[in-house]
Amino acid sequence: MHKGFIRGISAVLIGLWSAMLFSETEGVFDEYRAMLGDDNPAIFVIFDGEEIWFTPAGPKSASLEQCDLGLGPGVVEGAYAQLPRYFADVDRVQDVEARLEHCMTQLQGLTPAEVHGKPYSLRGDLGTELEALVAWIADQSSGLAIAPMQAHAKERATYELGERLFYYRAGPHDFSCATCHEQGGRRIRLQTLPNLTTYQGAAEAYSSWPAYRISQGIVRTMGWRMRDCMRQQRMPELVMGSEATVALQTYLAVNGAGAPMAAPGLKR
């Protein structure tokens, strides 16, 4: 029932969006956001995510209820705000997506290949289970301060790695994350670019993902955002839950630590 409703809402939103594309100004996004008020179509995706969490799946026909997101098995409230963090059972730092992959393979018996088959929607899709799960899990931290763990040596090393990756220039265009995101008051075409090396820029960016993308009619996760930035940098495809994506997200989360989570956000 949710899916049909989302489809309807998405169609309406995409229609509105197309009509607005002509003016192409930042003001339009603000007007649109104001029009929606406190409403965010992500709410339907959040409902889906909650349902998926509690529904038995995979060869083991198990739900994710025993999944430990860092605060103990089954504790979802507040977990997202403290990610990425070190997990002793895998001896590595994980973001929400790497952790979900771990739970899906360990608890539900899915293969990594199955989890990685299509973690993120392609344009025109109606959303993946992973996106719905992440939307719900993030929503369960809404209003809580971004507080990624930096107690374990591997957590601190992950931050440092993230910083180095942020400045790593490569590819035919010599781009790095820093090309677009280490200065304030800049834009690409009309798109404002946050300075992710500062508290304010990192906090605004990190707290608003996952987000409902109006132009795409789906919820996008921070993992997807990282992958898409790499695509725009002319790099190969960034793997969901990989060491690099976890390190980059750690860099952002720590830079933005203290700001309240406001995800799922609403973006153009």
Next chain:
Amino acid sequence: MQLLAFILFSTAVYANEAYNVLLDSMKDKNFVTLERLKQDELQEFCSQPRSASLDEVRAAKLREAAFKGVPIPTGERYLGDWQLGEKVASNGRGLQYSDDPEQENGGNCYACHQLDPNEVAYGNLGPSLSGYGARGQSVAMLQYTWTKLWNTHAYNVCSHMPRFGAAGILTEKQLQDVMAFLFDPNSPVNRSQP
């Protein structure tokens, strides 16, 4: 001296670690392969914060190497067709794994620069180039601009701008057309008033 060696060594190890992590974290997609993760000397040198102080000796060497690598355009023809150049400047496609490799690459100049003052959707990572032709039409000015487009590091090591000629993003012909878009008195860069 030992300290310097240590710093150089640890920088190399760091860069290497970042490369290895990226290699493990990415996969080939369409025509874009892991080969792109390898850094050349300039990329490796420029992978640090803006605020970091550069090794001036190495920077000077890289600047010189970049400058020496810039070819004079065929027949010393710096200026092509500004209308074609305008298309190159507006086109943001090319070399992303989502792009069609059969189509020619764009320069995506508007992503970072103001050009035609009537175009409102311009970025500001780079300076405004509106009215660029009024800066001069001398051979020296043409050569300077050609060099800047071909390999920006010939003047400004670790500039954020892509090496459009040296990296093979744009062809010589496309660069001649972009040059005309910048210099031609009839180009909207030089003619239009908002």
